Amino acid sequence: MLLILAIVQNEDAGNLLDGLIGRDYRLTRIQTVGGFLQEGNVTVLAVIEDRQLEDALGIIQANCHSRQYYVNVVPALSEASIIATPYPIEVEVGGATVFVFDVVRLERI
Numbered sequence: 001m002l003l004i005l006a007i008v009q010n011e012d013a014g015n016l017l018d019g020l021i022g023r024d025y026r027l028t029r030i031q032t033v034g035g036f037l038q039e040g041n042v043t044v045l046a047v048i049e050d051r052q053l054e055d056a057l058g059i060i061q062a063n064c065h066s067r068q069y070y071v072n073v074v075p076a077l078s079e080a081s082i083i084a085t086p087y088p089i090e091v092e093v094g095g096a097t098v099f100v101f102d103v104v105r106l107e108r109i
Ligand code: 2BA
Pocket: 007, 033, 034, 035, 036, 037, 038, 039, 041, 091, 092, 093, 094, 095, 096, 097
């Protein structure tokens, strides 16, 4: 048994959950926040059989897309600059960040 922990963008979460549930995967969805952008994202937890891994990863790949975001960065003040002018930087957020763990035991009580 394996635990898939997938962090995905809010925009993709609905389709991803529909895709996984449509194939009878059991899962939990958690609203989370990325540490870098401080924006909401979604973490999906699903315990699966080992043989289902490629299928589950395929569903994630088909439904989760990378996107470009622009965030304003405020430069550090130096003695030469009186006003720190924010400037945008481009950040590419991946379709999904996926961790796969071995599950020793699953109990439903
Ligand atoms: P965030 O932490 O908000 O990161 C959003 C995007 O910002 C990242 O996309 C990456 O392109 C960029 N980024 C993150 N940290 C950076 C840094 N120190 N310097 C420069 N750019 C940085 P992704 O890599 O696709 O990650 C998307 C989201 O997945 C992350 O949102 C975070 O919630 C999660 N994540 C990614 N890697 C992780 C890890 N090793 N452990 C735990 N969560 C992770």
